[in-house]
Amino acid sequence: MPLMEPYRVKVVEPIPVLTRAEREAALARAGYNPFNLRAEEITIDLLSDSGTNALSAAQQAAGMVGDESYAGARSFYRFRAEVEGLTGYPHIMPVHQGRAAERILFATLLKPGQLSLSNTHFDTTRANVQLVGAVAVDLPCQEAADLDSEAPFKGDIDLAALTDALTGPDRDRVGIVLMTVTNNGGGGQPVSMANLTAVSRLCRQHGVPFYLDAARFAENAWLVTQREPGYAHLSPAQVARLAFDLADGAVASLKKDAIAHIGGFLAVRDEELAKRCELLLTATEGFRTYGGLSGRDLEILAQGLREVVQPDYLRSRAAATHHLGELITAAGVSIVRPAGIHALYLNAGRLLTHLAPGRYPGHALAMELYLAGGIRCAELGSLYLGEEDADGNLVKSAPYELVRLAIPRRVYTQSHLEYVAEVLAEIAKAPERVPGYRIVESPPLLRHFNCRVEPIR
Numbered sequence: 001m002p003l004m005e006p007y008r009v010k011v012v013e014p015i016p017v018l019t020r021a022e023r024e025a026a027l028a029r030a031g032y033n034p035f036n037l038r039a040e041e042i043t044i045d046l047l048s049d050s051g052t053n054a055l056s057a058a059q060q061a062a063g064m065v066g067d068e069s070y071a072g073a074r075s076f077y078r079f080r081a082e083v084e085g086l087t088g089y090p091h092i093m094p095v096h097q098g099r100a101a102e103r104i105l106f107a108t109l110l111k112p113g114q115l116s117l118s119n120t121h122f123d124t125t126r127a128n129v130q131l132v133g134a135v136a137v138d139l140p141c142q143e144a145a146d147l148d149s150e151a152p153f154k155g156d157i158d159l160a161a162l163t164d165a166l167t168g169p170d171r172d173r174v175g176i177v178l179m180t181v182t183n184n185g186g187g188g189q190p191v192s193m194a195n196l197t198a199v200s201r202l203c204r205q206h207g208v209p210f211y212l213d214a215a216r217f218a219e220n221a222w223l224v225t226q227r228e229p230g231y232a233h234l235s236p237a238q239v240a241r242l243a244f245d246l247a248d249g250a251v252a253s254l255k256k257d258a259i260a261h262i263g264g265f266l267a268v269r270d271e272e273l274a275k276r277c278e279l280l281l282t283a284t285e286g287f288r289t290y291g292g293l294s295g296r297d298l299e300i301l302a303q304g305l306r307e308v309v310q311p312d313y314l315r316s317r318a319a320a321t322h323h324l325g326e327l328i329t330a331a332g333v334s335i336v337r338p339a340g341i342h343a344l345y346l347n348a349g350r351l352l353t354h355l356a357p358g359r360y361p362g363h364a365l366a367m368e369l370y371l372a373g374g375i376r377c378a379e380l381g382s383l384y385l386g387e388e389d390a391d392g393n394l395v396k397s398a399p400y401e402l403v404r405l406a407i408p409r410r411v412y413t414q415s416h417l418e419y420v421a422e423v424l425a426e427i428a429k430a431p432e433r434v435p436g437y438r439i440v441e442s443p444p445l446l447r448h449f450n451c452r453v454e455p456i457r
């Protein structure tokens with residue numbers, strides 16, 4: 001089967017193409033922060049795969065029959081049946097997006113001082129653990145540290161470290177084990193069923209609740225069918241179900257693998273816990289049959305969940321990301337290997353060797369992609385994770401200087417992705433021309449969203 005999108009285009013939206021001078025002006029106005037750019041200034045937007053997806057005709061049609069009753073809407077029951085069928089969990093709560101599910105679960109389950117153990121907490125997940133006074137601990141597997149290794153499941157948790165945490169002096173503090181599938185904070189790498197099975201067994205043995213952060217459950221399941229022996233004969237939906245079966249519940253941002261724009265769920269097995277979560281849900285999101293979503297949204301999500309587990313869709317999406325990864329590698333730019341599905345992570349530190357971490361090479365590459373081609377993306381390096389002293393000098397750099405190219409679902413065609421590779425190839429011909437950056441304004445929280453920086457000419 002050639003690399004081909006298994007859908008055709010029915011509605012189009014023009015994309016802006018600015019001149020380099022216009023982009024330079026836009027970036028200067030934006031304080032060289034991609035989050036401050038306006039959509040009309042962007043040609044290809046690879047900032048996030050979250051809520052940036054294209055709906056199908058069937059989703060649009062489903063939205064039209066959304067039932068907007070305040071309580072007991074038909075759309076809720078359709079949504080619940082879909083999530084229940086997929087996960088097997090008996091208690092399903094809709095929420096407006098993933099972080100709301102995190103907040104409700106952690107506030108209900110965790111106590112101050114407790115530990116949340118994970119392969120890697122996503123940043124909102126970490127923030128919500130911390131907001132209840134608990135501590136988020138990441139235990140990524142050893143293979144994850146080698147960006148170039150082709151190990152198939154670099155999203156796994158380190159089982160030896162998890163065993164130590166569950167049996168060591170702090171064992172009574174462990175309040176939850178949360179596995180992020182796929183591991184967004186860990187290079188978008190998948191988690192194997194073998195790893196999830198071992199985590200589940202350990203959690204049962206030590207009486208610790210085990211949850212999934214299932215934002216990309218279908219993409220993880222697809223990579224399991226492709227990479228893990230013993231799963232090739234199963235459908236992505238069957239693999240996803242086996243993963244859900246191992247856990248006590250899940251939080252999910254449906255802005256990813258429900259191919260939608262907004263939505264999420266919290267699902268649990270325990271009835272008592274569900275009741276307590278529903279109280280918070282009603283107080284802060286909305287009544288338990290809408291959770292902050294419209295009937296229209298619930299219908300679109302239910303249909304999206306049916307579409308996302310289709311093998312043809314997942315095959316084409318994985319192939320498109322892989323293809324872009326191969327083009328980028330051929331152009332001489334290293335990516336975190338092997339390519340995952342929802343994003344590619346460029347190793348900017350290796351390309352821009354003339355820039356020290358304190359000159360933010362990841363950010364420099366992201367800025368250059370915008371200036372040269374109108375491509376918006378964000379760094380995951382020292383601007384995001386580093387620490388500065390009072391004078392703004394970097395005192396702790398990130399382990400790697402990466403740039404994430406996140407790929408919205410069903411939005412860009414193969415030729416759009418090839419354009420991205422071409423722009424990057426041009427930059428890679430003379431990387432020493434890319435200037436470094438310095439921070440000129442840095443807010444105390446969530447710096448990468450709000451800071452202003454400037455190029456060092």
Ligand SMILES: Cc1ncc(COP(=O)(O)O)c(C=O)c1O
Pocket residue numbers: 050097098099100122124125180182184185213215253254255263264
């Ligand atoms: C793995 C993971 N968990 C949780 C979230 C938070 O979801 P939301 O943005 O819907 O609040 C995200 C969002 O990017 C994510 O990637």
